[in-house]
Amino acid sequence: MDTKKPPALLKPEGSFKVSVMNHSRQVDQMIRGEWMTLKVLPEAGLPKGIYQLSEAVKPDRTAKLREYDGPVVHADSRNVYQLEGKGIVQHDRAVFRGVEPTVGRRYVIAYALGVGEVKGQREAAPTKQHNAHKTRGTSLD
Numbered sequence: 001m002d003t004k005k006p007p008a009l010l011k012p013e014g015s016f017k018v019s020v021m022n023h024s025r026q027v028d029q030m031i032r033g034e035w036m037t038l039k040v041l042p043e044a045g046l047p048k049g050i051y052q053l054s055e056a057v058k059p060d061r062t063a064k065l066r067e068y069d070g071p072v073v074h075a076d077s078r079n080v081y082q083l084e085g086k087g088i089v090q091h092d093r094a095v096f097r098g099v100e101p102t103v104g105r106r107y108v109i110a111y112a113l114g115v116g117e118v119k120g121q122r123e124a125a126p127t128k129q130h131n132a133h134k135t136r137g138t139s140l141d
Contacts, residue, residue, distance in 0.1 A: 015054040018074050018081075020046045025103070027074065044104025046073060046083070053081050056090035061114040068109045075101040082107065091116060 011017075015030040025043050028035040051073050060066045068091075070084040080091045080101045091109060093101075095116035101107070108120040 011052065011054050015052070016074065017053060018046075018051045020048050020051070020073075041103075044102075046071060046104055051081070051083070051088055053088065053090070056081055056088040059089055059091060059109070059111050059116060061111050061116075063111065064113065066111045067119065068111075069106065071106045072101050072103050075103060082109065 011030045013030055013032075017028050017035070019026045019028065020043050023043050025041045025046060026037055027039045027041070028037050030036075053074060059068060068082055068084045068089050070082050070089075072080055073083050073088065074081040075093070078093055080093055080096055082089045082091060089109075095109060096118055099107075099118045099121070106122040107118055110117055110119045
């Protein structure tokens with residue numbers, strides 16, 4: 001009987017995923033063909049699920065006006081990832097000029113003729129906060 005672990009879901013080297021379950025949010029990165037846990041944090045009010053950030057789509061900048069409304073699932077030094085409908089939208093961090101994106105907080109981000117802007121933000125629904133710990137001191141930037 002073969003006792004090898006099942007292969008990791010194949011994603012490009014360096015890809016990130018965010019897993020929300022059991023009252024926590026786990027940030028993983030594909031390193032040398034395996035998912036490595038970088039951080040375990042409170043769930044921040046996000047819905048349960050596994051969010052593959054490599055599958056995020058860029059916002060539609062060609063529309064006269066397009067708004068995206070949903071919570072931020074992850075932010076790094078270059079991008080902000082927002083849950084929108086059943087997918088994830090990857091916004092350039094510059095769209096958040098003057099606004100520090102907070103994971104779990106809902107934002108309305110509008111694009112008019114190619115230019116993005118944060119139009120509004122709302123607190124996430126309150127959740128129980130559990131003790132979280134860092135599993136590895138690796139930066140996500």
